[in-house]
Amino acid sequence: MKIGVLGGGQLARMLALAGYPLGLDFVVLEPAADACAAPLTRHIQAAYDDPAALQRLAAEVDLVTYEFESVPAAAVQQLGASLPVFPRADSLATARDRRHEKNLFRELGIETAPFALVHDLQTLQQAAEQIGLPAVLKTRTLGYDGKGQQVLRNGDSLQDAWDAIGQAPAILEGLIEFDREVSIIAVRSVSGEMAFYPLAENVHEQGILRLSTCLHGDSHQALAEDYAKRVLERLDYVGVLAIEFFQLGSHLLANEMAPRVHNSGHWTIEGAETSQFENHLRGILGLPLGSTAPVGHTAMINLIGELPHAPAILGIENTHLHLYGKAPRVGRKIGHITLRENTEQALQERISQLKNLI
Ligand SMILES: Nc1ncnc2c1ncn2[C@@H]1O[C@H](COP(=O)(O)OP(=O)(O)O)[C@@H](O)[C@H]1O
Ligand SMILES: [Mg+2]
Known part of the structure; x- marks a missing residue:
């Protein structure tokens, strides 16, 4: 095959x-x-x-x-x-455009940040009045790692922000003071079988994912799975789907979705019974899905811009290094590290230890 x-x-x-x-x-x-x-x-x-x-x-x-x-x-x-x-063409078309993905979330009763469409300076002006500032101006398509985004605060020039995103079709979205960012990795097979990984808590810096930690028994798990299930079923989705959320109290606001394996699911390689990569392949081939159960307490740290000293990293117990064979460049993801421990506390200690090394 x-x-x-x-x-x-x-x-x-x-x-x-x-x-x-x-x-x-x-x-x-x-x-x-x-x-x-x-x-x-x-x-x-x-x-x-x-x-x-x-x-x-x-x-x-x-x-x-x-x-x-x-x-x-x-x-x-x-x-x-x-x-x-797989995923199907219309799943892709929905997920690649912030307008379509946000409309789908709303249609399915999934909360999102307030947003308005922007296609010129005048609609940006109207959107800023409607949504209020601070807000984030985001291109509808082609954004990743925080690219194609401008945060607008009171007094900022709308013209500058509009120019900075290349005057591309955009949305203006309320800036959310979230408690945490979390994501769910879900998978649906050609046969309709579904599986969900435990939520990951994600920490971004300058719009780029730095740290993902697998959450055990989080109180938002059921709601995230319910939301993901609505999207999977509506789209007759096949493969892995990631949905990123802003968590605010008991609410989950869907930020965006990715119709593919996702950076916040890399922890599953060593931290789950079956990795997101294997389950994506099983799903698109119509094979039975593998267990998404976590194995221990796991976190993933992205390596961005600089290669670490491999012996120092691997000298830390229960640590796995994944290098992608990419030339280091500022802001470029060139690998990740997985840490796995038996307890939450031990994991947090390892994360601190590792952060000092990279
Ligand atoms: N409306 C918002 N409120 C608060 N933070 C935001 C908002 N939109 C984006 N961010 C921050 O920027 C990060 C990247 O934005 P996102 O919309 O996920 O774009 P992408 O991942 O495609 O670059 C988010 O994970 C979050 O940390
Ligand atoms: Mg994102």
Whole structure:
């Protein structure tokens, strides 16, 4: 069985690592020559909208999935004409556009931050009056790691913010003073079987995920699963879906969703019975899903911009290092570390110890 992946970054690399034990092979379509999944897969180096490259991919694989949501819709459509593409094209179309994903949340009775659509300076002005400041201006598409966003506070120039996001179609969203950020990784198989991982608590710095900690028996677990289930069923979703929430008291406000394996689920490689990567593959292949039960108390720390001293990291007991084979660059995710302990307290101690090293 050969799986085609649109995108050849670390998520594709980790999908491949999870797929080989299941006897799967991988072909990635990715424009960058130094794609970090390339050494583990067959790499078709071409633009995502190159019809000839898409045709070659379709001829080589049995099924297509993707590791990022900004794939042109036409590419997914072309592939979908000749073979299964999971998650489905309309799941992708919903998740890649903040307008559509927020409208879907609302339709399903899932709370979100207040938001308004922005398409020029005048609608930005109206949105700022309607939503109130502080607020965040976010491009509707193509944003990641906090890119394409501007926080607006009283007195800030709307023109500057509008220019800073490249005058792209956007939403203005109320800035939420959340208690915590959490995310749920959910998976649904072609057969309709569903599974949910324990919530992760996420800490971001400058819009980039730094730390995810798996929560045990969190009081918001049931609500998050209920919300995720509504989305999975409405979209007839297939594969792993991540939903990020702002938690405010007993409320969960859905921030965004990702139609793919997600950075806040990397802890599952060592911290769950079955990793999100394996379960994504099981789901899209229609295989029974694996247990999502946690194994011990686990946290994941992202390595951003700089390689750590591997011997020092691995010298800490119960620590696992994942390097993606990417050249270090400021603000670039180049790997992650998983920590697993028997108790919550021991885990917190390890996290502090590790933070001093990186
Ligand atoms: N409305 C908001 N209120 C408070 N913090 C926000 C808001 N929107 C975004 N953030 C912060 O910025 C991070 C990145 O924003 P997000 O919308 O998830 O975009 P992306 O992950 O695609 O870059 C969030 O995880 C959160 O920490
Ligand atoms: Mg996010």
